[in-house]
Amino acid sequence: MRFDLVVKGGTLLTSEGARKGDIGVRGGKIAEIGPSLSGRKVLEAGGTYVIPGGGDVHTHLDMPLGGVTVTADDFATGSLAAACGGTTTIIDYAAQTKGRSMREALDVWRRKADGRSIVDYGFHMSLPEVTEKGLEEMDRLVREGVTTFKLFMAYPGRFMLGDGDIYRVMERSRGNGGMVLLHAENGPVIDVLTREALRRGHRSPRFHPQVRPVAAEAEAVSRALALADMAGARVYIVHLSTAKALAHVREARRAERPVFAETCPQYLYLSDKEYLRPGFEAAKYVMAPPLRPRGNEEALWEGLRSGWLQVVATDHCSFDYRGTRKRPGKELGRGDFTKIPGGVPGIETRMLLLWDAVQRGLLSQARFVEVACTAPAKLFGLYPRKGALERGSDADIVLIDPFRRHMISAKTHHMNVDYNPYEGLCTRGSVKHVLIRGRDVVRDYEPVPRPPKGVFLKRRPV
Ligand code: URP
Ligand code: ZN
Ligand code: ZN
Numbered sequence: 001m002r003f004d005l006v007v008k009g010g011t012l013l014t015s016e017g018a019r020k021g022d023i024g025v026r027g028g029k030i031a032e033i034g035p036s037l038s039g040r041k042v043l044e045a046g047g048t049y050v051i052p053g054g055g056d057v058h059t060h061l062d063m064p065l066g067g068v069t070v071t072a073d074d075f076a077t078g079s080l081a082a083a084c085g086g087t088t089t090i091i092d093y094a095a096q097t098k099g100r101s102m103r104e105a106l107d108v109w110r111r112k113a114d115g116r117s118i119v120d121y122g123f124h125m126s127l128p129e130v131t132e133k134g135l136e137e138m139d140r141l142v143r144e145g146v147t148t149f150k151l152f153m154a155y156p157g158r159f160m161l162g163d164g165d166i167y168r169v170m171e172r173s174r175g176n177g178g179m180v181l182l183h184a185e186n187g188p189v190i191d192v193l194t195r196e197a198l199r200r201g202h203r204s205p206r207f208h209p210q211v212r213p214v215a216a217e218a219e220a221v222s223r224a225l226a227l228a229d230m231a232g233a234r235v236y237i238v239h240l241s242t243a244k245a246l247a248h249v250r251e252a253r254r255a256e257r258p259v260f261a262e263t264c265p266q267y268l269y270l271s272d273k274e275y276l277r278p279g280f281e282a283a284k285y286v287m288a289p290p291l292r293p294r295g296n297e298e299a300l301w302e303g304l305r306s307g308w309l310q311v312v313a314t315d316h317c318s319f320d321y322r323g324t325r326k327r328p329g330k331e332l333g334r335g336d337f338t339k340i341p342g343g344v345p346g347i348e349t350r351m352l353l354l355w356d357a358v359q360r361g362l363l364s365q366a367r368f369v370e371v372a373c374t375a376p377a378k379l380f381g382l383y384p385r386k387g388a389l390e391r392g393s394d395a396d397i398v399l400i401d402p403f404r405r406h407m408i409s410a411k412t413h414h415m416n417v418d419y420n421p422y423e424g425l426c427t428r429g430s431v432k433h434v435l436i437r438g439r440d441v442v443r444d445y446e447p448v449p450r451p452p453k454g455v456f457l458k459r460r461p462v
Contacts, residue, residue: 002038002039003032003037003040004025004027004039004040004041005024005025005039005040005041005042005043005395005438006022006025006037006038006039006041007023007045007050008037008044008045009045009046010045010047010049010050011049012033012050012051012389013049013050013051013366013368013369014051014052014369014374014388014389015370015373015374017365018049018366021033021035022034022036023037023395023397024037025039025395025397025435026438028395028437028438029392029393029395029437029438030391030392030393030394030395030397033389033390033391043399043433045399047401048400048401048402048433049365049400049402050398050399050400051369051373051389051397051398051400052374052377052386052389053086053087053089053119053373053394053398053435053436054085054086054087054089054351054372054376054398055087055088055090055091055373055377055380055382055386055387056082056087056089056091056313056314056316057090057091057262057311057313057376057379057380058239058264058313058315058316059090059092059314059315059317059347060316060317061075061078061079061090061092061112061113061316062074062112062113063095063317068332069319069327069328069329069332071317071318071343072319072320072327072329072415072418073316073318073345073415073416073417074112074116074416075092075113075116075117075121076117077414077415077416078090078318078347078415078416079116079121079454080414080451081414082118082347082348083119083434083436083442083451084348084442085347085348085351085352086400086431086434087347087348088434088441089119089121089122089376089377089386089387089457090117090119090120090347091122091123091457091459092121092122093124093125093150094106094108094109094125094146095125095126095128096125096126096127096129098129099129101133102125102138102141102146103140106125106141106144106146110123113454113456114456116453117453117454118436118441118452118454119436119441120386120454120455120456120457121455122380122382122457122458123146124146124150124181125150126150126152127149127169128152128158128159128161129161129165130165130168130169135172138169138173138176138178141178142176142177142461145381145458145459145460146459147177147178147179147380147460148179148180148181148459149169149173149178149179149181150180150181150183151165151166151169151180151181151182152183152187153166153182153186153187154183154186154220154288156187156191159183160188163223163227166180166182166224167230167231170227170231170233171231171233173233174232174234176461177462179234179235179379179462180228180233180234180236181235181236182221182224182236182237183238183239184217184220184223184224184237185212185216185289186215186216186217186219186220189216189219190211190212190216193210193211193212193213194211198336198338204282205285205286205333205340206276207337208282208286208337208340209272209290209291209292212288214244214245214293215244217240217241217242217245217289218242218244218245218247218248221237221248225248225257225259228258228259229257234258234259234260235259235260236259236260236261236262236379237249237259237260237261237262238262238313238315239267240261240262240263240267240300240309241264241267241289241290241291241292241300242289243295243296243298243299243300246261246300246308246309249261249303249309250303250308253308260310260311261303262309262310262311262312262313263300263303263309263311264312264314264315264346265314265350265353266285266287266291266421267296267297267300268300268301268353269297269353269422269425270285270291270421270422271291271294271296271297272290272293272294273291273294274421275290280334283334283337284321284419285421286330286333286341286342287315287342287343287344301363304371305362305367309371310371311371311379312354312372313376314346314347315344316344316345316346317342317345318343318345319341319343320418320419321418321419345415345417345419345420345421347415348413348414348415349413350372351372351398351431352406352408352429353422353427354371355400355402355428355429356427356429359402360428373386375387378462380459380462381459381460381461381462382457382459382460386457394436395435395438396435397433397434398434398435399431399433399434400430400431401431401432403428403429404429404430404432404445405426405429405430406426406427406429406430406431407426408420408422408423408425408426408427409424414447430445432444436452436454437452
């Protein structure tokens with residue numbers, strides 16, 4: 001049987017382990033896995049690891065910020081950068097506006113992504129308020145493949161929901177098959193600490209981590225899990241950053257409750273030392289939650305190894321350091337750190353950093369595939385179409401060259417942002433080739449000239 005394409009002679013790496021084999025691709029799907037397959041085209045994979053395309057389930061592309069600016073990456077630039085880093089599926093956050101419908105937000109985000117995204121994409125919906133109409137709309141969105149709803153426990157007066165409203169959304173999600181995602185930080189306390197810091201004249205970005213303490217996250221995670229328990233709902237904590245917060249997740253999972261959590265490369269690789277950078281440089285690392293004291297990352301790695309943490313996603317939210325008049329960046333907060341647009345870029349570097357962790361013995365090969373590719377697909381209703389090397393899966397295939405080094409730098413990255421938080425870090429391993437539904441997107445370490453476009457992914461409730 002001849003295939004459109006055969007990926008030949010590589011070591012296939014999945015969340016189950018490594019094996020030798022060829023992959024036969026037909027009609028954009030994996031049609032066969034076996035020895036000595038032949039096809040009209042052959043992609044030589046000898047000397048590489050062949051993995052399922054990565055899934056980044058936490059991105060903010062083309063995201064406006066309070067009418068002041070917009071993220072540096074839109075769906076065209078951000079998704080191309082994702083592909084260059086071995087990520088072939090993203091789930092971005094569509095944001096409902098107060099007084100408007102979720103449908104309207106979804107339409108807006110579809111227009112941003114359709115015909116522009118290079119990788120396949122789905123959406124979460126973030127909710128700034130809870131109304132009876134909104135709860136009914138949730139049911140409809142779940143049926144249309146938007147199955148996950150982000151709620152904020154931070155930012156009072158803007159996005160924060162009270163416990164009663166969080167509980168109502170959780171209860172609804174239990175009935176309609178959706179899942180609640182929580183930004184878990186204690187917003188009211190953070191607001192008090194922020195006001196006190198400004199009153200004392202603490203205006204530089206080095207004070208950012210001090211107003212968002214470890215305990216503010218740990219308390220909110222613990223409360224979120226208690227609310228989920230009362231509602232009998234599944235819950236997923238986004239961008240978990242501390243050992244203390246992880247301890248609450250571990251306890252809930254030990255009790256066999258349906259609790260899941262992601263962490264992000266920035267919390268694994270960087271620490272609050274970045275806030276001691278001279279001048280305004282610390283602004284590059286302003287994000288919520290903030291970078292944490294050293295030691296937390298050890299607990300997070302252990303969490304990934306032992307399964308207490310299921311996913312590594314990026315929270316890619318890029319703002320230029322310098323910015324332009326049309327699209328201001330971090331400098332908006334010169335003289336007042338609370339006005340610095342929050343977030344870091346990372347959509348391109350997630351898989352590279354995690355593979356480097358494999359080379360350094362921090363993560364097994366199988367766990368790498370699990371947390372970067374397979375668990376994101378499973379938890380968000382895309383498996384086995386995504387996140388797997390199986391007959392019938394989309395032929396989203398990434399070839400990793402394990403020995404070629406990759407120097408991370410804003411000078412060479414594909415993200416449309418003027419700095420890289422990992423500048424100068426050299427990973428062991430590079431992304432050699434990326435196929436999305438059987439078509440070349442990255443070839444010999446470079447994006448192809450006119451890459452094919454991604455498609456909207458209607459996700460299943462899980
Ligand atoms: O600072 C961050 N993380 N900005 C992105 C929005 C969010 O809360 O995930
Ligand atoms: Zn968040
Ligand atoms: Zn986010």
